[in-house]
Amino acid sequence: EIHDTRFGPRIEVGNETVIGMHTPTLPFNTALCRASWRFDRMWALVSSAGGVTLGEAVTKPRSDLAGGSLELNVRVKPGGALKAELLDAAGEPMAGYTLDDCVPVTGDHQQARVTWKGGETMPNGAGKIRFQLHRAFLYGYKSQVTER
Known part of the structure; x- marks a missing residue:
């Protein structure tokens, strides 16, 4: 059965977003709930x-x-990794910035900087990013x- 749920205002507490909820149609009208999540972590791309x-x-x-560094908001489970590769306008991997050239990102970070054998500054001609995710x-x- 689906019940009417009402949400309170969104509140920022430390590095979390918090909302309160209540469901007035349940028996005894006593259901109170709290939901919270870290900033910018409501939805994720996951395999x-x-x-x-x-x-x-x-x-x-x-x-x-071009000219920037790639920063990720990412959580990688133990035994997993995230890699990124830069593609040119034709969709081809760029030398020095392929998946094999990428230093795997592990751990839990809100601003993890990606590095490749070619460096951490993305070159001219970079047009797309291919992400490879495992856990x-x-x-x-x-x-x-x-x-500068």
């Missing part, structure tokens, strides 16, 4: 079966990659240009 299988995803073309949850990514 099938909860991440135990290897999965890949490719971004749409982007124009903001990993990718919550977000951005191209971060360092101020």
Whole structure:
């Protein structure tokens, strides 16, 4: 049975988002609930079966990659890893920035910087990113240009 659920305001507490809920239609009208999650961690990209299988995803073309570094909001379970590779406009992997060149990202980070054998600054011509996930949850990514 589906019950009417009412949500309170969203509150920022430390590094979490918290909402309160109540369900006035349950017996005795006494159901109170609390939901919380870390900032920017409501939804994640994860391979099938909860991440135990290897999965890949490719971004749409982007124009903001060249000259920036790639930062990830990611949680990788023990035994897993996340890798990223840069693709050119034709969708081909860029030398020095392939999956094999990527230093695997592990652990739980809200700003993990990706590094490759070619460096950490994304080169001119980078147009898409291919992510390879194994036991990993990718919550977000951005191209971060360092101020000089």
